[in-house]
Amino acid sequence: MPSVVDPEIAPIPRSRLRAWFACPEPGCEDQHYSLSEIVYQCRHCGGLLQVEHDPVPLADVPAATWKRIFEHRFMGTLWPYGSGVWGKREWINPMVEDENIVSFFEGGTNLFWAERLGRELGIPELWIKQCGNTHTGSFKDLGMTVLVSQVKQMLAEGAPIRAVACASTGDTSAALAAYCAWAQIPAVVFLPRNKISIAQLIQLTRSGSRGRKR
Numbered sequence: 001m002p003s004v005v006d007p008e009i010a011p012i013p014r015s016r017l018r019a020w021f022a023c024p025e026p027g028c029e030d031q032h033y034s035l036s037e038i039v040y041q042c043r044h045c046g047g048l049l050q051v052e053h054d055p056v057p058l059a060d061v062p063a064a065t066w067k068r069i070f071e072h073r074f075m076g077t078l079w080p081y082g083s084g085v086w087g088k089r090e091w092i093n094p095m096v097e098d099e100n101i102v103s104f105f106e107g108g109t110n111l112f113w114a115e116r117l118g119r120e121l122g123i124p125e126l127w128i129k130q131c132g133n134t135h136t137g138s139f140k141d142l143g144m145t146v147l148v149s150q151v152k153q154m155l156a157e158g159a160p161i162r163a164v165a166c167a168s169t170g171d172t173s174a175a176l177a178a179y180c181a182w183a184q185i186p187a188v189v190f191l192p193r194n195k196i197s198i199a200q201l202i203q204l205t206r207s208g209s210r211g212r213k214r
C-alpha cells in the first residue's frame, strides 16, 4: 500500500514523530520504554505505563489544520485514515507502518437520539454514543486495533511473540479474537470455568481464538 504524502492528508512525515511508554509515578521520570518493547509494567515501581508523545512536531501543525485534516479523513476510504482511530494516527501511535495496521475501519459509530429515556430523565435532547455498534459488538475494537497493529509491527521487527492473550469473558476477548484472526496472529483467551454464557463464548470462538478454562 503506498504511503500518503499529500500534506492535506498527512501533514508531518511520520519519521519525525515519536511515542513511548512512560511511568507517571513520582520518581519514575526516567522510566521510558519503546512501544516495541515487551513490557507489562514499570520495572522500577511496578505501576501501569502510559503512552507519551513528543509534542514538538505535533505542535508544528496548528490546531485548526489538525481539525480540518481529521474531518477530511473521517469515514473515508483512504487506508488507514478512514478508521475513527487511525484517522488520528499521529496522536495515537505513529510508530506502526501502513502495512502492519490491522483495522476494520472501527469507530465512527453514530449518536442515537434516546427520546424516551430523555423524557424519563427530563432531558429533552438526550443523545447516546453507542460504541458497541461495531463489527464485533465490542467497544474494545477501538483499543484493540492499536494493540494488534503494534504486535504485528513488533513481529515484523523480529519480536518473539507466539500469541496474544487476555483474560476476559466479553468485550476484550471478542475484539482480540477478531483482530488477531484478521492479522493471522494466534489469540488465547482465559475464561472462568462454568461462568460464561454460550453467547459470550461464541463472540470469541467464531474468530478462531482458543479458550482455556481455569
Ligand SMILES: [Zn+2]
Binding pocket: 023, 024, 025, 028, 031, 042, 043, 044, 045, 046, 047
Ligand atoms: Zn514507575
